[in-house]
Amino acid sequence: MQLSELKTLRKQLRQQRRAVTRTQQQQAQQAVLQSLIRFPKFQQAQKIGLYLHAFGEIYTKNIIEYCFAQGKQVYLPIICNMNQRLRWVGISQQQYRNRRFSHHPLGMQEPMSSRGLAVTHLDLVLMPLLACDIHGTRIGMGGGYYDRTLATAPRHPYRLGLAHDFQFIQANLPRESWDQPLDALLTPQRFLRFKR
Template identity: 65%
Template sequence: MNMDLKALRKSLRQQRRAVSKFQQRKSEHDVLKQLSQEPRFKTAQKVGVYLHAFGEIQTRLIIQKCFASGKQVFLPMICNMNQHLVWVQISQRQYHNARFSHHPLGMQEPMASRGLHVSTLDVLLMPLLACDQRGTRIGMGGGFYDRTLASAPHTPYRIGLAHNFQYLSNELIRQPWDQPIHLLITPSARYRF
């Protein structure tokens, strides 16, 4: 990884963690409003979504909206054998009872022994550190989403969720393994790629 990308990651992590609780709640509401108007999300039945843990756009209201709309909700779980993500369907009860295990990397995962391939999903809501005007996404650095999506390049519809400052006007260097997103939603805009 070049030093510029390392410095960018560090800076964006710090900015994301510095977002106040009030601003996080406001951003969550604004992103949900943007997402609710998105046709691909409206018609999706199987939605993959992350549990926020590191200052990302919070997903509590999105998950509640999915359940209220009769959508099936799937959470990512890291498969230790190949370091890909698999997707585990959760119930509303599981979510409200917070029936999750703590992964060593710091995030929560559903408690399950098996999950489904990402191609099962209609829409995938993805966290990120940054995204440029071509849909190139910088994640946290583990490569889990890139590895997973490389095995299903045409599905599902990929939507990145980000704070306004995470959308970059300058172009990022896209590596051969990088999996771009189709749409970025921020509290103030939607960007299609």
């Protein structure tokens, strides 16, 4: 895939993701949660890194509430300005329900904290994405935050991408040396595991 093709694909997928209706999002979120509940890695995980949806990604509200109900610890990412990596902040159910978040200039919400844990403290990270291919190559929003963060944690935690079905690409996406592949991808209709 050429660079120009990748640019076009990114643009197309961003538009497609933004066009997903609220009802479609609710259905997708529920389907993903039902698969997640049966996934042994999720069942065993105690410390789970999640994201707050902001750009048409798979909604995470029900997943976060389910984690709290199961006594799992929920961690949300903040961008560390010093090294442009993600740090992970544990939040309580009360904090989540009261929406105690700050607005990041990039458009998403973050927990109000200047400190967080390294990604290696987590058992499982549920990651947003723009596209994922048959080898687990993940294309994100372009900031490289997840790639930089996971490059320092090659084996742990388990990396699970969450996506709409149209975000799974049946072709090879270009993978740069710094790109961090997924262990698995979960969509409303698919569960795919990759060799890393």
